Every structure is written in C-alpha cells, then in structure tokens.
Amino acid sequence: MHEQLVDELRASIKGRVLTGMLDRYMYASDASAYEMLPLCIVIARDVQDVVSTVKVAYKHGIPVTARGGGSGLAGQAIGSGIIIDLTHMNRLLALNLEDGYVTVEAGMYKGVLDRELKRHGKFIPVDPSSSDYCTIGGMIANNASGAHTVKYGSMIDYVEELDVVLADGSIIHARKVDLNYDDDSVEARLARELYSILAPKMGVIREGFPKVSKNSSGYRIDRVLLNEHTVDLAKLFVGSEGTLGIVVRASLRIIDIPRFRALALLAFDDTYNAALYVRDIMARLRAATVELLDRTVIDIARSIDSNFGYGYKDYECILFVELDGNSIDDVRSMMDKLISISSNAKGLKHITCSYDEDEISRLWEVRKRALAYTMKVRAGKSKPIAFIEDPVVQVDKLPDLVDALRRIYRMYGVQYTLYGHAGDGNLHTRPILDLSSDDGLRVMKALAYEVFNVVKKMKGSISAEHGDGLARSEFVRMLYGDEIYSLFVKIKQILDPKNIMNPEKKVTNHRDLLVKNLRYSKGVSRDDDNNTMLVWGSKSSAIARRITGYEDELAYVDEVGLCHGCGMCRELNYKVRMCPVYKGLQDEVASCRGRNNVLRWLLNIAHTVEKQEQDALMGSKEYEELIYKYCIQCKMCLIDCPSNVNVGKIMAEARARYAKINGLPKGYAYFAEIDRYAKLACRYSWLSNMLINSRLFRIALEHLAGIDARKRIPRFSSKMFDDLFHEYRQPALDKSVAFFADTYIRYIDPMLGLKIVRILNINGYRVEFPEQLSSGLPAILEGAVDKARRIVEFNTSSLYPYASKGIPIVTFSPSASLALRMEYLNVLDDHRSRAVAEHVQDVHELLYNLKSRAELVEFKPVDEDILVHMHCHTIVQGYDRHLISLLKSIPSLRFSILEKGCCGVGGSYSFIKDNYALSMQIGRELFDAVKASEKRVYTTGESCRLQIEEGSGRDVGLTIDLIAKAYNI
Known part of the structure; x- marks a missing residue:
C-alpha cells in the first residue's frame, strides 16, 4: 500500500516526495526531545500540493503532519505518516498599509516578514526567540507569543483570516461568519455547527479556561464565538497544531512600530524577590516587556559576552524591562515611574537604564539567546529537557509559581534552569535529566504531574506559547476537565473523522505519551x-x-x-x-x-x-x-x-x-594532494597557466580529477615564495617570528608573502621560514586522515622548535591558522601540536597585539572608503574584532563590514564539479552586494578573494594590502 501511496503522491503534486531512509531520518525529529520515523515527506510547492497530498492521505487513512521550521519544543512537527514541509510556500501575497494587514503563505519565515514590514514602519509584535527560523504557519498552529506579548498580545490577536486545508482535502476560508446573513457556504455550515456545540457551554468554558494572558493548550474555543450571531472560524485553528486542518495562507493584522524605547536591567539577590517586583510593577506600569533570566543563564551569557557580564556577576536574577512609545518624553516619564517603583523593591541590588538603540539591541540579543545559553549546560549524560518548560499563571501568582517550582525540584533533587516572560506570568524552566536512564524517565513523569497540578490549582495553563504536542497532550484533559475536553473531542471528530490530522496531539487517549518516542535512546552503542x-x-x-x-x-x-x-x-x-x-x-x-x-x-x-x-x-x-x-x-x-x-x-x-x-570522491582526492600538484604547476608555470585556459584541458581535468571546468583557477607564479624569500635580504633585528606561508603564497602569489615579511620587518621582527608542507586542511577535513597525519607530523616537527622557544608562528591564510590552532589537534594531539597551536597568530592579530602594547609602528594615511568582508575562519578564530580595531588605526581609512554571509568558496569545495553551482548560489547575496556598491571590497582571506572576484566580476583586495599601503609598501 505504501508504494501505491507514494506513486499517487508523485503523480498528483508539483513538489517532491522523499522516501529515502536518509530523508526520513532527517525529518524524524524537531526541536523537541522526541523522534518518530515518517513514512515519507512531501515538499509542497503550492496550496494545490497540500490539497492533493491530504486527499491521498485521506483516501488511504494515513496520518498527515504539517511542518514549518521544525522549531517547536513539544514534538508537534513529527509523525509516523506523511510530513508536509511547507517552507517552500513562502511568498508575501499582499501588503495593505492603509487597512493594516499582510497576507502571506504559511511557509514564510517570521524573520523575513519582519524585515519586509520594517521597511514600512510596521510589525507584528509577536516575537518568539525563534522568529528568524520559524514560519508564520507554525506560529499560527502554536499560537506563538514572545517577549512583547505582555503589552501587544499573542498570535491569536493578529490572525484575521486563514485558508485551511481540511482532512478530506477540501479548502475553506476561515473568517468571521455572521450567522444571520452568511450563505450556505462550507464556512457558514461549519460555523453553525460550532455555534450549536459551544453556545450552550459558554458558561462552562468561561469558568474552566485558564485565567491567563496567553494560552496554547487545548483548542481556543473561548475565542470562537464573538457574540450571539458571529463565529470567528480563524480563531479555532490558531493553536490547533494542525490537528483540525493545515493553514496554507494567512491574513494578519499589522501595526506601527513604536518610535522610541528604553530598557532597564534590574539585578536581584533572589528570583522570588524578582517575581514579587514583577507583580508590583505590572499593577502600576504598562511595560512592553518584562523578561527574567536566572543565575544559570546569566553565568553562561557572561562567559560569552564580557560586556554583558560587567556588573552582573554576583546576582541571582536579572529582569529586562522595556518601555516604548511614540514620544520620547512619554518613555522617559515611564522610566522615571519605574525607578520610583524600584526604590523600595525587596532584594533589588542594581539597576541600569539605557535609551541607546545599539546598546538596547545588544542587550536584547542576550535575552533572545536565553534558550541557546540554556542548551549549553552540560552535566554528563544529563541535559536540560523541555516538557514542563512553559507554565503560565496570572502575574500576581508568579511568586507562588517560582516558590512551587523550587520546592518540587528540591523534592526530586534536580538541577534546573529558569528564564521567561515574567510580565505574563510565563516561566521557561528545564530540569536537567538523563533520559537514557530509567530513573530519569521516572523523574520526568513525576515532575510533569507535580508541576501541572500546581499550575491547574493556580488556574494557569500548562503551555503559554509552546503548545501541547507529544509532551503535554496527555495532560490536556487534566487541565480542562472532562466537560471542556469533551468539546475538544467533538470538534476533532467533526473536522477530522478519520483522525489523520497530526494524531495524538491535543486529543489523545494515551497516558504515557510524555515518555514515548524519546530521541535519547538507552540503546546507543559506545x-x-x-x-x-x-x-x-x-x-x-x-x-x-x-x-x-x-x-x-x-x-x-x-x-x-x-x-x-x-x-x-x-x-x-x-x-x-x-x-x-x-x-x-x-x-x-x-x-x-x-x-x-x-x-x-x-x-x-x-x-x-x-x-x-x-x-x-x-x-x-x-x-x-x-x-x-x-x-x-x-x-x-x-x-x-x-x-x-x-x-x-x-x-x-x-x-x-x-x-x-x-x-575519497573525485576532486577531494586531488586537493588532499594539493601541495604536490601546486608545486609541480608552479615549477612549470608556463605550461600550467596555458593549460588552465584551455577548454579541452579543463573538460579533461573535470572528467579525470573532478575539478569543475567552469571554476576560475588562479595563475601560478613562475617563482616560488621559498626562492624569493631566500633571495630577500632582511635587516638585522632582535625579535623573530616563524612564517607559515601555505599554498596560495608559496605557489600563486609569493609577492604577497614578501609584503608580509616587510610589514613584520618594519615592526621589528626578523622572519624565519621553516621547512613546511601545505597546511593539510583539505586532507584533514575531507577524509584523507592518513595523509593528513603525515602532513601534520611534518609541519609540527618543523614548527615545534620555534614554539618551544616562545617564538610566534605567523600565518596569513585564515584557514591555515585554523588548521594549526585547532584541526591539527583532531589528527595528532601531543605536546608538540599543543605548543604549536598556542603560538600561532594571524599577521593581523600580531599587529593588533603590538598596537594594544603601544609597540606598533604608526600607520600612514590611506584615503579610501571601503567594504570589508570577513572570511568565516577569521570569525571562528575571534580575531575579526582585532582586525576591525587595527583598521580603525589607519588614518583617513573609512570602512564598513559587509554582512552578507559566506562567499561559498569553502576552500577546495567550490572547485569540485558537483559543488560549483551550489557554491556560487551560496555567495549570491554577497556577490550582488559587491556588484551594487561603488566601494572597493577587501577580504581577509585569499580563497574568499578568488570567489568574490569570480562571482561579482570585480577586483577584490586583501586586508593585508591595506596594512601594506599604510606602510608605503
């Protein structure tokens, strides 16, 4: 039957149907703790693809799970049947600034939409930390919220109309339906049926629903009946996690971005005291956000961002309070009121206020990355696990929730992390558990029952914004009680009679769903x-x-x-x-x-x-x-x-x-031996340079060696750097460095190497040039480990005598320095490779260090206005900020950092036949930016230079050229 199903799918859609085991493994998990192997994956290209897929699934009784970015934390985007990937349905269909709405396809990323709306001074304030990689459809399915929900509301407050594919493959336009005037459409019939079910129970619904500002648990039937004759169908599907239908298009309300904002950071000696403070300010001030970070998250943030850490190392909790408005005077007035309220706050130890947009943005990045910081916690096999991570209560009960969580964690002897949207009474807490052990699973179940019971008693919800999924669906009945839960079941049966739409989410009879299908298997072999x-x-x-x-x-x-x-x-x-x-x-x-x-x-x-x-x-x-x-x-x-x-x-x-x-695959085998081939090409440069311009030779090279015939190969020098270096007479100098040249300087641009030697001479260093091979990075990274080990052994033996004497080992190529500092240790980890790694410096770094000690020979003016592109390996090694500081020291030089991503060269990657087209596609955004600018572009790496020149058709300089100009070299 499965083969017939797949054949039918392929015959009926424009997109792709993936059935290979590797593809199925890829879609078996999302951002949750769960995994489930799907039958197949449909990459939908348009609405009709979704309709056709659901019709086939309905015919065969196969489950269907819609998937956006797969960033959900509760297991909503995985299933055992057909996964429909909606991310290629990502168009902006309409933007009406006058009436204040935008219409998009469900697969559009929120971050992409944010950037488009910002150009018009508009936004949808719902801002989950995953905004840059979650989709609009996923946010609707989850009823997403975020930091600004405390003032602006959740996704349900911005959804106007939806196009939804139902379980039988029919499509409805979910909107407000007036029962007195609407025709006999599918939408009107559904609205009447919902009204007949819900209207008699509205008293029960009002009494039994959580008393909170936001809620993603169960179905939002509390928002469906607007009055005695109006049914808002769209609201039914918000937060339904694709269990009632699949949202394919959405019209959303948009509003003006506030013109001004300010941020206060308040440090407390205790999280409970911070919660008391939140309760007080929310009763007296309409803040845009009130966010909380506990000590665990603060410590990790400090270790990564030293600027943030300054002044906050001794505190247990920090609150981020943002105030916004269209008048700076109003914002300042609110800040004055905040400071006045804070004067008697229990446990408040420190307060910082900022009106500077750059500083506010930087500090907000710390809060935005709270989940990222949480996931850095390592404790053996134990990890921070999301399953009770989203409780919400009324803000006046927030101190009670903090106290209850502490008590429960203490009872089970469990460490945990805590942060969240305190202004909404919504905390994100993760116990640190080992789910590969029976004890870990036992504690997981016990914590869920304890925490969810506490939340229910406080009339809160088990999920404010992350949804139910596999993690919480079995607790929905407990939260709402049998009478309201029976309404959920009835609605599910009406809209999904075969139970194929993301089954076991929201409505389920399984009692152990929480601990089933966990990805942390006990059977992993060591x-x-x-x-x-x-x-x-x-x-x-x-x-x-x-x-x-x-x-x-x-x-x-x-x-x-x-x-x-x-x-x-x-x-x-x-x-x-x-x-x-x-x-x-x-x-x-x-x-x-x-x-x-x-x-x-x-x-x-x-x-x-x-x-x-x-x-x-x-x-x-x-x-x-x-x-x-x-x-x-x-x-x-x-x-x-x-x-x-x-x-x-x-x-x-x-x-x-x-x-x-x-x-080794073709192409990769060639570059594993690049030192040998480049040396030969340099020795016979007259011939090699003629051949690389020959179409017939390039076709043969592509066939035999896997080097793409379209790729531009740089000309080889007629003289090796080794020879030029030994001919060059250096002045007598006291200090010395060892220079590691690598392939590009040795065989293609040896004059660049001599420039670097002269720069070092000017700054008092005599340059030594030890015997060396290429860095061997292609061999290390592409799988030629035996070859790599021989290269590493040779170069380490040659460089170690310098390192052992404390002599710096200077490089120019970012990839070469990365190899010596990090990748060599992945092949040969001994005292020599460690010593070499510790003494390697990129030439820009060495000059920066001289500058920081006031030992750098002063630069002469370089009157240029330029763009600078950073090689990825420059950023990884962390000397990009040193380079920026160094360039700022050059008089008259004006520059901006070109933030358009990677160029796509990947060292040898772009030269290989099967990779060339993709490498150029990767760099397209960067190439377009270079083409569009009249400014000269410089980059930190030789491979980036070659790629950007090829992709943009413009000459590109190297940042070391700027240093040379500043020394009149």
Whole structure:
C-alpha cells in the first residue's frame, strides 16, 4: 500500500516526495526531545500540493503532519505518516498599509516578514526567540507569543483570516461568519455547527479556561464565538497544531512600530524577590516587556559576552524591562515611574537604564539567546529537557509559581534552569535529566504531574506559547476537565473523522505519551567512541574553549547527540553566517540539523541493523552527498549553534569513515594532494597557466580529477615564495617570528608573502621560514586522515622548535591558522601540536597585539572608503574584532563590514564539479552586494578573494594590502 501511496503522491503534486531512509531520518525529529520515523515527506510547492497530498492521505487513512521550521519544543512537527514541509510556500501575497494587514503563505519565515514590514514602519509584535527560523504557519498552529506579548498580545490577536486545508482535502476560508446573513457556504455550515456545540457551554468554558494572558493548550474555543450571531472560524485553528486542518495562507493584522524605547536591567539577590517586583510593577506600569533570566543563564551569557557580564556577576536574577512609545518624553516619564517603583523593591541590588538603540539591541540579543545559553549546560549524560518548560499563571501568582517550582525540584533533587516572560506570568524552566536512564524517565513523569497540578490549582495553563504536542497532550484533559475536553473531542471528530490530522496531539487517549518516542535512546552503542578516525574527547583547543566555555571536548557519540534540533541553522538572516549551505539551498538536507539527525539515527540503530545493510546505506551516493556536498567546513556552526555542535568535525569524521571503505570522491582526492600538484604547476608555470585556459584541458581535468571546468583557477607564479624569500635580504633585528606561508603564497602569489615579511620587518621582527608542507586542511577535513597525519607530523616537527622557544608562528591564510590552532589537534594531539597551536597568530592579530602594547609602528594615511568582508575562519578564530580595531588605526581609512554571509568558496569545495553551482548560489547575496556598491571590497582571506572576484566580476583586495599601503609598501 505504501508504494501505491507514494506513486499517487508523485503523480498528483508539483513538489517532491522523499522516501529515502536518509530523508526520513532527517525529518524524524524537531526541536523537541522526541523522534518518530515518517513514512515519507512531501515538499509542497503550492496550496494545490497540500490539497492533493491530504486527499491521498485521506483516501488511504494515513496520518498527515504539517511542518514549518521544525522549531517547536513539544514534538508537534513529527509523525509516523506523511510530513508536509511547507517552507517552500513562502511568498508575501499582499501588503495593505492603509487597512493594516499582510497576507502571506504559511511557509514564510517570521524573520523575513519582519524585515519586509520594517521597511514600512510596521510589525507584528509577536516575537518568539525563534522568529528568524520559524514560519508564520507554525506560529499560527502554536499560537506563538514572545517577549512583547505582555503589552501587544499573542498570535491569536493578529490572525484575521486563514485558508485551511481540511482532512478530506477540501479548502475553506476561515473568517468571521455572521450567522444571520452568511450563505450556505462550507464556512457558514461549519460555523453553525460550532455555534450549536459551544453556545450552550459558554458558561462552562468561561469558568474552566485558564485565567491567563496567553494560552496554547487545548483548542481556543473561548475565542470562537464573538457574540450571539458571529463565529470567528480563524480563531479555532490558531493553536490547533494542525490537528483540525493545515493553514496554507494567512491574513494578519499589522501595526506601527513604536518610535522610541528604553530598557532597564534590574539585578536581584533572589528570583522570588524578582517575581514579587514583577507583580508590583505590572499593577502600576504598562511595560512592553518584562523578561527574567536566572543565575544559570546569566553565568553562561557572561562567559560569552564580557560586556554583558560587567556588573552582573554576583546576582541571582536579572529582569529586562522595556518601555516604548511614540514620544520620547512619554518613555522617559515611564522610566522615571519605574525607578520610583524600584526604590523600595525587596532584594533589588542594581539597576541600569539605557535609551541607546545599539546598546538596547545588544542587550536584547542576550535575552533572545536565553534558550541557546540554556542548551549549553552540560552535566554528563544529563541535559536540560523541555516538557514542563512553559507554565503560565496570572502575574500576581508568579511568586507562588517560582516558590512551587523550587520546592518540587528540591523534592526530586534536580538541577534546573529558569528564564521567561515574567510580565505574563510565563516561566521557561528545564530540569536537567538523563533520559537514557530509567530513573530519569521516572523523574520526568513525576515532575510533569507535580508541576501541572500546581499550575491547574493556580488556574494557569500548562503551555503559554509552546503548545501541547507529544509532551503535554496527555495532560490536556487534566487541565480542562472532562466537560471542556469533551468539546475538544467533538470538534476533532467533526473536522477530522478519520483522525489523520497530526494524531495524538491535543486529543489523545494515551497516558504515557510524555515518555514515548524519546530521541535519547538507552540503546546507543559506545563502540563508535572506540573506533573513531579523528581525536575525540581530549582537551579543547583554545578556539573551542573560548567559544564553548568548556575545557574538554565531548566524545564522538556525545557530540553527535548534542544537537537539540532548534533549527537555528535554517536562519535566513545573513548577519548570522550559519549555515551558508542552507541559505543557498533552503532544504533540510542542507541544514546542520538535518545532517546531524542522520548521523545520530545511524548511531541509534547500529546495534539493531545488520552491518551489511548499514554499510550499504553509508556507502550510497545519497550518503556521500549528505556528508560532502552539504558542508563547506566554514565552522560557523561552532559559533552560531546554540549548543556549539561542531558539525564540521562530525562531518570530517563521517568522511574519514566513508573514505576508509569507499575511497575519497573525485576532486577531494586531488586537493588532499594539493601541495604536490601546486608545486609541480608552479615549477612549470608556463605550461600550467596555458593549460588552465584551455577548454579541452579543463573538460579533461573535470572528467579525470573532478575539478569543475567552469571554476576560475588562479595563475601560478613562475617563482616560488621559498626562492624569493631566500633571495630577500632582511635587516638585522632582535625579535623573530616563524612564517607559515601555505599554498596560495608559496605557489600563486609569493609577492604577497614578501609584503608580509616587510610589514613584520618594519615592526621589528626578523622572519624565519621553516621547512613546511601545505597546511593539510583539505586532507584533514575531507577524509584523507592518513595523509593528513603525515602532513601534520611534518609541519609540527618543523614548527615545534620555534614554539618551544616562545617564538610566534605567523600565518596569513585564515584557514591555515585554523588548521594549526585547532584541526591539527583532531589528527595528532601531543605536546608538540599543543605548543604549536598556542603560538600561532594571524599577521593581523600580531599587529593588533603590538598596537594594544603601544609597540606598533604608526600607520600612514590611506584615503579610501571601503567594504570589508570577513572570511568565516577569521570569525571562528575571534580575531575579526582585532582586525576591525587595527583598521580603525589607519588614518583617513573609512570602512564598513559587509554582512552578507559566506562567499561559498569553502576552500577546495567550490572547485569540485558537483559543488560549483551550489557554491556560487551560496555567495549570491554577497556577490550582488559587491556588484551594487561603488566601494572597493577587501577580504581577509585569499580563497574568499578568488570567489568574490569570480562571482561579482570585480577586483577584490586583501586586508593585508591595506596594512601594506599604510606602510608605503
């Protein structure tokens, strides 16, 4: 039957139907603690695709689950049947500024819509922390809210009209229906039926519904009947999690963005005292937000953002109170009132106020990343788990909720994190549990019953904004009672008689749904930790330690399991680099989460599947593409991923395992030997430069070596840097550095190397040039581990004598410095490689350090107005801010940072046949920005320079060229 179903789907839709095991693994989980293997996935292209899919599902009685960004925390976006991915239905259909509404398809990302509305001074104030990577359809299905809900309301307050596909494949326009005047349409008939069910029970509904400002639990039948003759059908589907129908289009109310805002940060000695304060100010002041962070989140934020940490290290809780309005005088008046209210606040230790928009935005990023900070908590096998993370009570009961949570956690001896929307009485709390143990599961169930009972007694809701899903649906009856719950069941039966629409969510008879289908399996084998190709579980490199805050790396199995599936790697905002491949392709397979899900699933099933079957899967073309094509080793996941999952290293491990059995794919094998080939090409440059311009040769090279015939290959120098260096006479100087040149300088642009030598000479350093091979980064990252180990051994042996004497090892290529500092330790972790890693500095860093000690020889003016693009590896190593400071020291230089994402080069990645087109697609946003600007563009890395020149058709400089100009070199 399944084959027939898939055939019918493929025959009836424009989009794709994915049935491969790897695709199904990718969609088996979302941002929750659950996983469920779907039958297949439909990538819908338009409304008709959704209609056709649902009709086929209805005919066969197969469950259907709609999915947006997969950022839900309760398991709403996973299921055992057909998953419909709506993210390619992402058009803005209408924007009416005069009447104040916008119409969009359900798959549009909220962050994309925000940026468009902001251009017109408008916004939808609902702002979950996942705004940049959640969809409008998902927000409606969840009745999302966010930090500003306390003043502006939840998603249900902005939904005007919806197009909804019902269980039989019919489509309705859910709107306000006037029972006195409406015709005999499907919508009118449904409205009358709902009225007949709900009208006699409105007293029960008013009495039994949670007394809170926002609620995502159950069905929002309290908002459906507007009066005796008007039914608002749209409100029924808000918060229904796709269990009554699938929202495909939405018309939403938009309002003006307030012109002014201010922010107060208030530090308390205790969370309970902070809750008391929130209760008091909410009774006396209409704040735009009142947000809370506890000590755990504060400490992690401080470790990452030292500016935020200043002044807050000794406090248990911080409140963020934002005030806004269209008059600065009104905002200042409210701030004065806030300060007056605060004068007698119990436990208040510190208050900071700001009207500066840049500072407010920076501080808000700290609050926005609270979930990210929470997910950095590591405690052995235990993790912060979302299942009781969204209780809400009336704000005057907030202190009681804080007290109850403390008591319950103490009772079970459980550590926890706490933050949330305090102004709404909504706290996000996560116990830190090991769900791979029986005791962890026992405590999970006990905590759920304890917390939800407390919330019910306070007339609160078990979910303010995250929904019910698999985590809370079994508790909906307990929250509402049998009479209201029976109304939910009746409505579900009317709209979904076959129970195919996201079954077991909202309405379920299962009593153990909370602890079923958990992704943290007890059966994961640790054998993979003993058979790794790279080094795992050792001391963190300085780079990883700075980013993650942890002294030790995780073992391979634990690193793969670290991804909690939030979906931030699907963000389309180019100010966040992760994940450039997803930005280029916008498919789940291209996301860090998608690839990581596959590898985690393979670990989970390793002990249940025959080795022959597993080897066949891991030797397939689909698996090769997954681990090679969809990762360019930018390493931005290490920075931008909330859990700091080192997806690049995970992919390098997967590639090494693949290559051990199947050999390196074409192209990657060539670049693993790049030092040998480049040296040969340089030696016979007259011939190699002629050949790379020959179409016939390039076609042959593509066929034989896998190097794309379209890719621009730089000309090779007629003389190696090694020769030029030894011919160059340096002045006698006291200090010295060792220079690691790498491939580009040695064989393509040796004069650049001499510029760097002269810059170092000017600043008092004699340059030594030890014997060396290329960095070996392609070999390390693409799976040629044995080759990589030989390169690392050679270069480490050559550089260690300098490191052991404290002599800096200077590089220019960002990728070369990343290799020496971090990647070498993944292949050879000994005292020599550690010493070398500790002494490596990019040339920009070395000059910055001289500047910070007032030892830098002064720059001469460089009268240019330029744009600067940062190589991803520059950002990962953290010296981008040093470079900015250095450039600011050059008189007359004016510059802006070009924040348009990654260029897509990925070192060797863009040269390889199957990758070239995608690499250019990844860099398209950047190329367009370069083309559109009249300013000269400079970048920090040689590979970025080549790629941007190719993609934009413009000459691009290197930042080290600016330094050379400033020294008249």
